[in-house]
Amino acid sequence: MDQLMSDIKATVSDLLNKDIETVRGFSARQLTGISNQTALVASGITTGQITEATRDFFLDQLVELARNFVNTLVGLVIATIERLWNAVVKVIWDTISRVTGTVIPAFKPM
Numbered sequence: 001m002d003q004l005m006s007d008i009k010a011t012v013s014d015l016l017n018k019d020i021e022t023v024r025g026f027s028a029r030q031l032t033g034i035s036n037q038t039a040l041v042a043s044g045i046t047t048g049q050i051t052e053a054t055r056d057f058f059l060d061q062l063v064e065l066a067r068n069f070v071n072t073l074v075g076l077v078i079a080t081i082e083r084l085w086n087a088v089v090k091v092i093w094d095t096i097s098r099v100t101g102t103v104i105p106a107f108k109p110m
């Protein structure tokens with residue numbers, strides 16, 4: 001029992017550490033882009049290069065950038081949850097096979 005819990009914790013920690021690094025890199029790049037675009041729009045509005053007639057277009061684009069960023073993060077989180085589930089069930093299957101000395105039906109990941 002203790003070994004199974006230890007194996008599951010190690011598997012989950014390893015997977016989460018890898019995925020967090022991926023999300024962190026993605027987030028940093030995206031947030032830099034969104035920040036730069038926001039600064040350009042603000043500057044354009046201030047200088048008059050973005051007029052009242054075109055302002056809504058540029059603001060809507062910023063909303064879309066933010067929405068796409070968040071939707072992608074949601075997708076990454078869902079993918080991480082699926083990988084976690086698959087990894088935990090694999091550890092359980094492997095443990096049952098090792099302890100019983102039998103081959104159980106193959107686990108079918110999500």
